Amino acid sequence: xxxxxxxxxxVHNNEILSNITLQVEDKDRIGIVGLHGSGKTILMExxxxxxxxxxxxxxFDVDKRKIAYIPQVPKFPPYxxxxxxxxxxxxxxxxxxxxxxxxxxxxxxxxxxxxLSFYLYLPYSPKCLLIDDxxxxxxxxVKNFNGCVVISHHNxxxxxxxxxxxxILFKGKIVFYxxxxxxxxxxxxxxxxxxxxxxxxxxxEEENIEKDKIVEIRKVTPDEVFLHFYSRT
Ligand SMILES: Nc1ncnc2c1ncn2[C@@H]1O[C@H](COP(=O)(O)OP(=O)(O)OP(=O)(O)O)[C@@H](O)[C@H]1O
Numbered sequence: 001x002x003x004x005x006x007x008x009x010x011v012h013n014n015e016i017l018s019n020i021t022l023q024v025e026d027k028d029r030i031g032i033v034g035l036h037g038s039g040k041t042i043l044m045e046x047x048x049x050x051x052x053x054x055x056x057x058x059x060f061d062v063d064k065r066k067i068a069y070i071p072q073v074p075k076f077p078p079y080x081x082x083x084x085x086x087x088x089x090x091x092x093x094x095x096x097x098x099x100x101x102x103x104x105x106x107x108x109x110x111x112x113x114x115x116l117s118f119y120l121y122l123p124y125s126p127k128c129l130l131i132d133d134x135x136x137x138x139x140x141x142v143k144n145f146n147g148c149v150v151i152s153h154h155n156x157x158x159x160x161x162x163x164x165x166x167x168i169l170f171k172g173k174i175v176f177y178x179x180x181x182x183x184x185x186x187x188x189x190x191x192x193x194x195x196x197x198x199x200x201x202x203x204x205e206e207e208n209i210e211k212d213k214i215v216e217i218r219k220v221t222p223d224e225v226f227l228h229f230y231s232r233t
Contacts, residue, residue, distance in 0.1 A: 001024050001025055001026055001060075001061050001062045001127070001128055002023075002024040002047055002058075002059070002060055002061070002062065002067070002128065002148075003022075003023045003024075003057075003058070003059040003061075004020050004021060004022050004023075004046065004047070004053075004056065004057070004058055004059075005021050005056055005057040005058075006019050006020070006021055006055070006056040006057070007019070007020040007021070007046060007053040007055070007056030007057070007058065008020070008053060008054055008055045008056055009039075009042055009046065009051075009053050009054050010054040011042075015172060016039050016042055016172050017039045017042055017043060017046070017053070017172045018172045018173045019056070019173070020043065020056070020173075021174075022174070022177065024047070024128065024148050024150055025148060026127070026147065026148055027147075027148060028148045028149070028150075028164070028165060029148070029149045029162060029163045029164045029165065030148075030149070030150045030151070030163060030164070030165045030166070030167060031150075031151050031152075031153065031156065031159045031160075031162075031163035031165070031166050031167070031180070032044070032150060032151070032152040032153075032166075032167045032169060033152070033153055033154065033155065033156055033159075033166065033167070033168055033169070034152075034154070034168060034169035034170060034231075035154065035170070035231055036154065038169040038170055038171060038172065039169050039171075039172040040133075040152040040153075040154075040169060041072055041132055041152070042172075043152070043169065044069070044071075044072075044130055044132040044150070044152050046058060047067075047130055047150060048067060048069035048130050049064050049067065050069065062127055063127075065121075065124045066121075066124050066125065066126050066127040066128065067126065067130060068118055068121035068124075068126035068128065068129045068130065069117075069130045069132075070114050070117045070118055070129075070130065070131045070132065070138070071117065071132050072132040072133045073113070074113040074114055074117040076105040076113065076116065077105060078104065078105050078106035079104055079105070079106065080104065080105055081101065081102055081103065082099050082100065082101050082102070082103050082104075082108070082116060083101035083102065085105070085116065085120070086101070086116075086119065086120075089119075089120055089122075089123050090123045091119065091120075091122055097115075097119050098115070099112055099115060099116060099119075110135065111135045111136075111137040111138070112137075114131070114135060114137075114138060115137065115138065115141070118138075118141055126145075126147060127147040127148070128147050128148045128149075128150070129141075129142065129145045129147060129148070129149045130150045130151075131149075131150070131151045131152070132152050133154075134151045134152070134153045134158060134159050136158065142162045149162065149163070151163065155223050155226075156180075156183070156221075156222040156223050156226060157221065157222075157223055160222065164179065165178065165180065166178065166179075166180045166182075166222075168230045168231075170230055170231055175230045176226075176229075176230050180222065182202070183222040183225045183226065184202065184203040184204075184222065184225075185200050185201065185202060185203055185220050185224075185225045186200075186201055186202075186203050186217050186218060186220065187199070187200055187201075187217070187218045188201060188207050188209055188214060188216075188217050189216040189217075189218065190213045190214050190215055191215060192213070196215060200220070200225075200228065200229075203219070
């Protein structure tokens with residue numbers, strides 16, 4: 001549905017995305033995680049067709065109006081009321097929308113602005129949902145969305161239940177792109193001549209330390225794995 005091939009982005013001569021290749025298919029649910037400044041927003045803007053890369057190719061095999069893109073901080077005229085914005089669309093059943101219709105944009109929380117952003121796409125029956133920086137209040141929207149989903153966030157914990165695949169960005173590069181289960185690890189603590197040491201292993205692997213040397217086996221969270229292997233300089 002959306003494909004990026006060898007995409008890079010320069011801003012003021014700094015390469016803030018490098019050689020990104022990825023593919024979002026109809027039923028994919030992808031989480032994009034990375035530390036602050038790793039390039040998540042720029043990548044989401046490219047996936048949404050909002051900005052163009054400096055080099056590489058972007059293919060959209062979908063009507064772009066059907067890509068519901070929820071920016072990190074959606075912008076609407078501050079003094080318009082929710083109902084005035086909804087009136088600009090061909091949306092018919094406002095009553096199903098869980099926002100106060102008489103509230104002005106300036107009085108909405110960030111989460112409410114994100115929801116409003118999503119509702120504006122409803123008349124187009126969106127096929128793909130892109131959320132830049134997930135917030136918990138969007139949970140129901142994500143769960144019930146029928147189509148591809150790409151969510152960026154700075155940790156895996158908050159988005160784990162909604163995604164199947166994970167992309168980890170580090171300094172503008174993809175350093176991990178696979179099924180989320182590949183991030184399930186355990187730490188084996190064992191006795192050695194130099195004291196207690198640890199080894200990180202995939203959860204399903206047999207411990208490759210002699211049994212009588214093992215002190216403890218500890219499950220680690222996917223976020224610990226993300227920080228340990230994929231976010232170090
Ligand atoms: N318009 C711009 N001009 C200069 N630098 C920019 C611009 N936009 C982004 N950058 C830089 O590009 C890098 C990636 O930014 P981006 O906002 O995509 O990261 P992010 O992963 O979304 O971060 P965060 O988690 O803080 O939202 C950062 O180092 C940022 O400072």
